[in-house]
Amino acid sequence: MRTDILNKKGQLEIGIKIMVLIVFLVLLIISLIVYFRFSYSSLRETKEEILEEKFSSLVNVIANLPELKCSITNIESECLDARKLVAFGQVLYEDTDVKNNYYEELEINSLVVKIVYPEVAGSIECDESKLINCNVFNLFSLKGDYSDEGLKYTTPVSVYIPDNGKYVIGKLVVTSNA
């Protein structure tokens, strides 16, 4: 009789311990899942913030490149020179080495300046003989077709047209994969 009771007691205790172990393991697994989810989303946020900051900064760096910026004997003013924009686009189109150097430096898919004010109807590419009444400066394209693939980052820019001495407003558009 006493043995019976002790056996039943033992069984009960074994059962309780097994239940405790199961509950403990379940709680542990839930905690691990929650922890890793938080870590992952926190890291992803950090990555997105860094990318946003990086490309916003990059857009500003491009807008300040001395080979694009208005200047008189190295004294710069806050605008892009249309003649320099055309020369830049032509050199990068014609010279693969220079294009590769800029790609290494900037790591972007395409770089375009679009004139938004005053408005010009249609999409007219600017070149060395046409700086007035045009509205697109194609500066760089990895694929060569200036297609708009990837994430876009833009900043407004002032563009100086040397042919008529006027300033227009454009958007510097950077397209990138990252």
Place this chain on the structure above:
Amino acid sequence: MHNKTFKKNFYKKMKRKGQAEIFGLIIIVLLLLFSLLFFIKIKQEDTSSVTLRSNFRVNNLLNAVMKVTVSNVDGSIEAPMRDFLRRCLDNVNSNTDSCGHEEELLQNIFGKTLRENEKYKFEGFVSGEPTPLIDLGEGCEEGISASPARFPGGYEFRLKICYS
């Protein structure tokens, strides 16, 4: 009799033991919950401050607006926008004219340079007056402001782009 007492005591003891075990489990659960809450709280405190990126954009836009070459109503005069704005501020200040044409030009420019539905506030001040003589845009509580564009004669222009 003896057996009954023994059984009674046995089950009482077992019940207390079970209660103690459940109590222990509850403590573990509570500890885990508090750790989780603490962890979440720490994560929430780690907020990033606003970066400088929008500052570039709004500064670039204000600079471009000040420089852009525009013309008067009949197109007979062309000059940078800042010159037109300064002249119209003088006119408003002396009640001789308004800035209607200039405001229309500005609205057109902001419409083309800002994102759709992006709100802004553009203000023009003269001679330290606290009230803007040019006041465009809906404005907002939270946004990023450009460094004001100041010109000799006490002219000041401010631009703010709102967070979406």
Place this chain on the structure above:
Amino acid sequence: MNKKGFAVMFSWIFAMIAGVIILLSLVYFSVQHTDLFGRVSAQVAVEELDITFGSLKSSLIGTTLELGKPIKLEFKCNEDTLEKEKLYINKKAGKSLKGKVVFAPSELKSNSFSLFTLDWNVPFKVTNFIFLTDKKYNFEGVIPLGLLEKIPSNIDIIDPYGEEISFEESENGNCMDNSGKKIFYKKQDTLGEYYGKICFDETVYTFVGDAMIFAAIFSDENNFKCLKDYAEIKARDVAEIYAKKIENFASSPHSCAVMGINSEWVREVDFNVMESVKEIKQTNDRLVRIGECELIF
């Protein structure tokens, strides 16, 4: 079977298993957290520094980077790779500094770094050189006039017990073994910049531009040579763009092509030879004097 006895044993087994699992979990997480936060912080820091350097390419500033605790920065420049200069933080995270020309010693360890920028003009502006150091310097000899004024007033790098840099106002100095860093210089009035020779012991480098003097001061020989070559590649690209701009002058109503400007002069300029650089500046200055002409730069 005596299940009560077995229950007692099971208690012990359970306690040991649970204890071991908890202990292992704690050890795992503490190791992971230390390593993870160390790596993530270092990687975030390297990305932030990279972004900072990128912004400094277009700004002339001087500042001091104050960090909460000492960190180790390593700048490694490898001429043979496309990536050139790389930055490492605490040996945990690294990144290629593409497009940024940062002159610094190969290794720095401090919680405070002096940082400033200066544009390199040959004669057109190529880029800003970024200078970073945790050291002080002792300038000996005849220091170039105006050189110290180019260091921002909030940057303090002069110390009589610092690394010795010798200066001599001469075009024809000789670099000698064990002479350390020595700079022979002359001022070119047309250009408004210094030019001359930089010695790292007996190895000589000719230079044009004030920024190159600081480049030699702040970096060791390996980084200096590697980054100087990189800067010249960048200058060559910029020269191509200006050469194309000159060729496009023919379409400009303000072209002064009659002045005989030749795009090939710009393409073939030697950025280490003062005479070559000066020719471009003189041509540009002629266009300025005429007025109403589009300029080369």
